[in-house]
Amino acid sequence: MSQDLAQQIAKRAADAAHAVATLSEQEKNAVLQKMANAIRAHKDEILKVNETDMKTGKEKGLSDAMMDRLHLTEERVEGMATAIEEIIDLKDPVGDSYLLEERPNGLKIEKMRIPLGVICMIYEARPNVTADAGALCFKSGNAVILRCGREAIESSKAIADALHEALEQSGLPKDVITVVPTPDREVMTELLQQKDYIDLVIPRGGEGLIHFVSDTSKIPVIQHYKGVCHLYVDKDADLDKALAILLNGKTQRTGVCNALEGLLVHQDIADKFLPMAAKALAEKDVTIHACNKSVGYFDGADEISVDDFGQEYLALEIAVRTVDDFDGALEHIKRFGSGHTEVIVTENDQTAKRFIREVDSAVTMANASSRFSDGGQLGLGAEIGISTSKLHAYGPMGLQALTTEKFVVTGNGQIRD
Amino acid sequence: MSQDLAQQIAKRAADAAHAVATLSEQEKNAVLQKMANAIRAHKDEILKVNETDMKTGKEKGLSDAMMDRLHLTEERVEGMATAIEEIIDLKDPVGDSYLLEERPNGLKIEKMRIPLGVICMIYEARPNVTADAGALCFKSGNAVILRCGREAIESSKAIADALHEALEQSGLPKDVITVVPTPDREVMTELLQQKDYIDLVIPRGGEGLIHFVSDTSKIPVIQHYKGVCHLYVDKDADLDKALAILLNGKTQRTGVCNALEGLLVHQDIADKFLPMAAKALAEKDVTIHACNKSVGYFDGADEISVDDFGQEYLALEIAVRTVDDFDGALEHIKRFGSGHTEVIVTENDQTAKRFIREVDSAVTMANASSRFSDGGQLGLGAEIGISTSKLHAYGPMGLQALTTEKFVVTGNGQIRD
Numbered sequence: 063m064s065q066d067l068a069q070q071i072a073k074r075a076a077d078a079a080h081a082v083a084t085l086s087e088q089e090k091n092a093v094l095q096k097m098a099n100a101i102r103a104h105k106d107e108i109l110k111v112n113e114t115d116m117k118t119g120k121e122k123g124l125s126d127a128m129m130d131r132l133h134l135t136e137e138r139v140e141g142m143a144t145a146i147e148e149i150i151d152l153k154d155p156v157g158d159s160y161l162l163e164e165r166p167n168g169l170k171i172e173k174m175r176i177p178l179g180v181i182c183m184i185y186e187a188r189p190n191v192t193a194d195a196g197a198l199c200f201k202s203g204n205a206v207i208l209r210c211g212r213e214a215i216e217s218s219k220a221i222a223d224a225l226h227e228a229l230e231q232s233g234l235p236k237d238v239i240t241v242v243p244t245p246d247r248e249v250m251t252e253l254l255q256q257k258d259y260i261d262l263v264i265p266r267g268g269e270g271l272i273h274f275v276s277d278t279s280k281i282p283v284i285q286h287y288k289g290v291c292h293l294y295v296d297k298d299a300d301l302d303k304a305l306a307i308l309l310n311g312k313t314q315r316t317g318v319c320n321a322l323e324g325l326l327v328h329q330d331i332a333d334k335f336l337p338m339a340a341k342a343l344a345e346k347d348v349t350i351h352a353c354n355k356s357v358g359y360f361d362g363a364d365e366i367s368v369d370d371f372g373q374e375y376l377a378l379e380i381a382v383r384t385v386d387d388f389d390g391a392l393e394h395i396k397r398f399g400s401g402h403t404e405v406i407v408t409e410n411d412q413t414a415k416r417f418i419r420e421v422d423s424a425v426t427m428a429n430a431s432s433r434f435s436d437g438g439q440l441g442l443g444a445e446i447g448i449s450t451s452k453l454h455a456y457g458p459m460g461l462q463a464l465t466t467e468k469f470v471v472t473g474n475g476q477i478r479d
Numbered sequence: 480m481s482q483d484l485a486q487q488i489a490k491r492a493a494d495a496a497h498a499v500a501t502l503s504e505q506e507k508n509a510v511l512q513k514m515a516n517a518i519r520a521h522k523d524e525i526l527k528v529n530e531t532d533m534k535t536g537k538e539k540g541l542s543d544a545m546m547d548r549l550h551l552t553e554e555r556v557e558g559m560a561t562a563i564e565e566i567i568d569l570k571d572p573v574g575d576s577y578l579l580e581e582r583p584n585g586l587k588i589e590k591m592r593i594p595l596g597v598i599c600m601i602y603e604a605r606p607n608v609t610a611d612a613g614a615l616c617f618k619s620g621n622a623v624i625l626r627c628g629r630e631a632i633e634s635s636k637a638i639a640d641a642l643h644e645a646l647e648q649s650g651l652p653k654d655v656i657t658v659v660p661t662p663d664r665e666v667m668t669e670l671l672q673q674k675d676y677i678d679l680v681i682p683r684g685g686e687g688l689i690h691f692v693s694d695t696s697k698i699p700v701i702q703h704y705k706g707v708c709h710l711y712v713d714k715d716a717d718l719d720k721a722l723a724i725l726l727n728g729k730t731q732r733t734g735v736c737n738a739l740e741g742l743l744v745h746q747d748i749a750d751k752f753l754p755m756a757a758k759a760l761a762e763k764d765v766t767i768h769a770c771n772k773s774v775g776y777f778d779g780a781d782e783i784s785v786d787d788f789g790q791e792y793l794a795l796e797i798a799v800r801t802v803d804d805f806d807g808a809l810e811h812i813k814r815f816g817s818g819h820t821e822v823i824v825t826e827n828d829q830t831a832k833r834f835i836r837e838v839d840s841a842v843t844m845a846n847a848s849s850r851f852s853d854g855g856q857l858g859l860g861a862e863i864g865i866s867t868s869k870l871h872a873y874g875p876m877g878l879q880a881l882t883t884e885k886f887v888v889t890g891n892g893q894i895r896d
Contacts, residue, residue, distance in 0.1 A: 080813065084837050157836065163858040169847055171857050176839070178869050257693070261869055276674070282699045282870045303892035310894035396497065418887050419574065420501050422593070430586055430890030439895070440588050440886060441580040452595050452678055452883040453699045454871040466869040469857060470835050473847030475720035477727035478856070 068252030071207060071240055072259035075180045078237035079205035083177045087154035089232075090201055096228035097197060098146040104224040105139045111220040112189065119213050124187070131187045132213055142193040142221070145444065149197045152443040155462045156203045159470065172470040177203030179261040181464065182253060183446075184209045184275055186267040189217035195264075196225050196239045198446050202464035205238050207260065209253065211267075212245035219243070254279040262454075262464075264447045284459065285451040288374045289319030289402035291432045294391040294417070296408035297328040301335050303429060304407040305342055310431040311405070313346045317376050319448065320403055320435040324371065325382045326391045332356065332384045339382070348378045355384040372398035388413060392420060399423055401450040403435040424450060424457030485669030488624060488657055489676035492597045495654035496622035500594045504571035506649075507618055513645035514614060515563040521641040522556045528637040529606065536630050541604070548604045549630055559610040559638070562861065566614045569860040572879045573620045576887065589887040594620030596678040598881060599670060600863075601626045601692055603684040606634035612681075613642050613656045615863050619881035622655050624677065626670065628684075629662035636660070671696040679871075679881075681864045701876065702868040705791045706736030706819035708849045711808040711834070713825035714745040718752050720846060721824040722759055727848040728822070730763045734793050736865065737820055737852040741788065742799045743808045749773065749801045756799070765795045772801040789815035805830060809837060816840055818867040820852040841867060841874030 082090075101108070112134040119132055159174040181204050183195045192208050199206035210218045222241040229236050242249060254263065257280045264284045265275040276283040293311055295304040311322030327335055336359035343350065343360075350363035351373075357365040360382070371381050371394070385391045395404050403425040406417040414428040425435045435458070437445025442460030449455045455463040499507075518525070529551040536549055576591035598621050600612045609625050616623035627635045639658040646653050659666060671680065674697045681701045682692040693700040710728055712721040728739030744752055753776035760767065760777075767780035768790075774782040777799070788798050788811070802808045812821050820842040823834040831845040842852045852875070854862025859877030866872045872880035 080839075083839070165856075165858055169851060169856075174835070176869075179839075277697060280694060282868075300892065306892060306894050314895055414889070418591070418889075422497075422500070422596075423885065425886040425888060427888040428890065429892055430888050431894040433895040434586060434888060434890075434893070435886075439582075440888070441582055451699075452593075454883075456593075456883050457886045466871075466873050468840065469842040469852075469874045471842060471844040471847050471851060471857070472831070472835075473845065473851075475717065475723060475846055476851070477723050477848040478731055478850040 064246060064248035065252045067244075068249050068256060071242060072180070072253060072256035074237040075205040075207050075240055076259040078235040079177070079179050081234055082200060082205060082238050083179075083203045085203065087156075090154065090203070091150045093228055093232045093234065094146055094150045094197055094201060096231055097225050098143040100224040100227045101139065101143040101146065101193060101221065104220065104227075105136065108139055108217065108220045108224070109134055109136070112217045115189075115214055115217045124213060128187050128213065132189065132217070134189060134217060138190065142190050145190070145194055146197045149201050149444055152201065152461055154201060155465050167476050168473065169476055170472045172472070173467040174470050175462070175465045176468050177465055180205045180207065180259055182207040182209065182260050182263045182281070184250065184263065184265040184267070184271070186211040186271065187213040189214045189221060191266065192218040192221045192241065193225070194444060195446055196222070198444055198461060199464060200238065202461045204464055207240045207242060207253065209242040209250055210245070215245050251278055254281060257281045266447055282453070284447055284449045284455060286319075286448045287450060288400050289321070290323045290372055290374050290398060290400040291320060291403040291405070291435070292324040292326055292395055292399060293322050293405045293407065293432065294326040294395070295328060295331065295335055296388065296406055296410065296413055297330040298410035298413060299331065299335070299407040300409055301331065301338060304335060305338050307405065307407055307429070307431050308339060309342055309346065310433055312343070312348060312380050313378065314431075314433055316378055320432050321376070322380060322432050323373060323375055324398065325380055326385050326394055327356070327382070328388070328391070329355070329384050329386055332359075336360075336382075336384075343380070346378065348380055350380060350382055352382040353384060356382045374400070388416070395421055395423075402448070403427065403432045405430065405432050424448070481663060481665035482669045484661075485666050485673060488659060489597070489670060489673035491654040492622040492624050492657055493676040495652045496594070496596050498651055499617060499622060499655050500620045502620065504573075507571065507620070508567045510645055510649045510651065511563055511567045511614055511618060513648055514642050515560040517641040517645045518556065518560040518563065518610060518638065521637065522553065525556055525634065525637045525641070526551055526553070529634040532606075532631055532634045541630060545604050545630065549606065549634070551606060551634060555607065559607050562607075562611055563614045566618050566861055569618065569878055571618060572882050584893050585890065586893055587889045589889070590884040591887050592879075592882045593885050594882055597622045597624065597676055599624040599626065599677050599680045599698070601667065601680065601682040601684070601688070603628040603688065604630040606631045606638060608683065609635040609638040609658065610642070611861060612863055613639070615861055615878060616881060617655065619878045621881055624657045624659060624670065626659040626667055627662070632662050668695055671698060674698045683864055699870070701864055701866045701872060703736075703865045704867060705817050706738070707740045707789055707791050707815060707817040708737060708820040708822070708852070709741040709743055709812055709816060710739050710822045710824065710849065711743040711812070712745060712748065712752055713805065713823055713827065713830055714747040715827035715830060716748065716752075716824040717826055718748065718755060721752060722755050724822065724824055724846070724848050725756060726759055726763065727850055729760070729765060729797050730795065731848075731850055733795055737849050738793070739797060739849050740790060740792055741815065742797055743811055744773070744799070744801050745805070745808070746772070746801050746803055749776075753777075753799075753801075760797070763795065765797055767797060767799055769799040770801060773799045791817070805833070812838055812840075819865070820844065820849045822847065822849050841865070
């Protein structure tokens with residue numbers, strides 16, 4: 063049963079993918095505008111159904127954070143419509159091509175961007191992902207299968223109804239955007255076996271969900287486990303800049319994957335910088351976990367050993383370590399970084415360049431806050447997720463990460479000797 | 480035991496990957512030249528050990544084709560060394576960067592090419608893959624784990640000994656290139672679970688091997704199942720070009736994945752083209768399987784029904800179908816193509832463009848032979864494999880497909896509001 067349902071959903075999406083793959087940007091934008099309009103037109107139904115989800119969520123004792131993610135208001139529904147309109151403004155990458163080479167035999171070799179095909183999003187309680195991911199996948203010429211958690215499923219279906227109305231008005235099959243009608247884990251497991259029909263799986267949620275999906279899937283999975291981001295303050299740093307970047311990274315917003323979780327300080331400037339850091343972090347009530355060389359600079363800091371580094375606090379807490387030199391910082395990041403975002407503050411261009419080249423993370427920064435590490439801030443427009451694994455996409459994923467390239471060969475009758 | 484060995488191999492490769500990731504192109508080229516020299520210097524040992532593999536292969540009753548792939552001669556060993564020298568001439572993509580955007584807040588956003596990390600190649604009887612893949616992965620800054628079949632394992636180890644000599648002379652860890660010392664399937668299975676250490680798996684071999692690897696692996700796998708390539712002769716085709724491309728695609732070499740397996744002919748030119756094709760194919764002793772509309776043009780052709788299309792013959796055989804129109808050709812390719820290579824012959828630019836845009840395959844061609852669909856002919860230099868799945872790489876994979884891109888952000892102290 064689960065297997066039949068999963069296969070049917072996947073197969074229909076794969077058939078529908080061809081219908082959207084060859085639409086022009088103009089055609090896709092017209093449909094997206096209809097989607098935004100339909101979301102607005104169906105606002106009342108969406109809000110009503112969301113009340114049901116909220117009631118069930120309350121009965122099940124969802125956490126406050128979870129309830130907040132689930133909750134839709136008039137403003138948030140309008141926000142979904144506006145987000146779709148912002149996707150209209152993003153440039154469609156499909157069809158972009160560039161010349162690789164003109165061969166000695168006269169063959170012209172180009173590469174051309176094409177959609178991936180069918181994308182499966184797996185997420186938990188956020189109903190707005192249904193609209194966002196639906197619109198992003200559509201704009202990039204893909205069909206999408208949306209599998210949301212039990213908590214948000216009725217809201218997601220109501221949102222999908224609005225999107226389907228827009229598809230039907232445009233003469234497109236509604237299988238271009240499918241909400242999996244049941245939260246059963248078995249159906250999800252079977253979906254993850256449909257490698258003949260689905261091209262990519264993007265899970266968004268807790269580490270448990272992501273491990274489950276990537277262990278179960280026979281389809282490639284974009285992995286985004288966690289963000290353990292470091293700031294390294296070099297001996298040649300401008301310490302005022304370093305302090306501002308430290309405070310911004312740690313305290314501007316704490317529950318996010320691009321917040322700072324570790325501070326590394328070159329020993330030559332520890333005597334100057336750590337007292338500044340101690341004062342500023344204390345004012346923001348940040349709890350300090352520090353190595354034996356750093357701990358003395360902080361009031362009430364907790365001394366930790368090397369094995370205790372690498373925590374993702376997602377709170378007003380930070381780990382501090384004094385390192386011998388640049389290489390010590392690199393070693394620390396290599397061992398404890400999560401491949402998300404790493405920052406150096408230095409006025410020395412050579413040191414900055416070496417850091418950028420040698421540090422292995424999706425985003426490497428010099429003299430800027432880790433909080434800029436998201437699709438919007440990097441200029442990608444809306445992002446569908448962040449990849450901390452390297453295959454296909456590494457870092458924030460915008461429209462282009464939902465496409466791939468094929469080879470195009472043009473000749474005038476060439477054959478091979 | 481298998482698990483320990485697999486994890487140890489993977490972990491060591493991951494550690495060694497950092498040593499090669501940050502080498503300059505010049506440094507890598509110097510090591511590659513040492514590798515080529517070492518292969519030449521160890522020619523006698525390699526040939527001697529290959530005799531052992533050949534003897535064992537003979538006792539086990541390997542097919543002639545398999546024995547031929549396994550067999551090394553003086554010339555073939557020299558060919559391995561030369562192939563490494565050709566890789567020296569390929570441009571290193573690592574470190575290439577380009578500007579994405581300058582943000583209103585002054586942040587400069589770039590993308591920079593970096594190695595993937597650790598690549599695991601799984602192959603059968605070809606010992607030369609050990610040298611080729613070892614050198615390609617090295618040039619692109621990756622560590623590589625080479626798992627070859629039982630047949631070729633002693634030859635592969637001897638080749639790896641030569642490569643290791645070059646690594647050691649250069650002060651690099653030999654774990655940069657590892658030949659798995661045992662052909663046990665259990666060890667391979669355990670290797671395919673090491674997703675914390677290995678970034679990409681590339682299987683090369685029969686469909687059975689590739690299915691086993693992609694079903695077993697928790698690491699992303701580049702899939703290359705088969706090549707069912709079509710030639711579509713449009714109503715506006717130059718029929719002489721079409722005939723030359725047909726013969727070249729079907730008969731220049733048959734046992735390869737870029738050979739033609741299907742001919743589609745627009746009904747308006749069937750009366751002219753099919754008799755030409757029938758005569759030329761008969762001269763080359765090509766067996767014809769044809770639809771009911773085409774079968775009459777061929778002597779001794781075998782009539783087949785729609786469900787019989789889509790075979791990968793890898794022999795002097797071809798399936799022929801007369802289609803109503805362009806859309807009929809597209810429908811056929813959508814149903815029976817394998818995502819490898821599809822060719823149109825037409826003098827009509829609009830039709831060629833539509834074909835190139837709408838056909839979903841890794842390589843789409845207008846007016847050229849499908850036999851050009853390989854890395855060397857497309858100008859990539861040596862290829863490590865061909866991907867017929869879309870994620871990360873689609874089509875022939877050269878050095879660039881062994882790398883990924885990270886984001887680089889440069890500021891002068893910017894923080895987020």
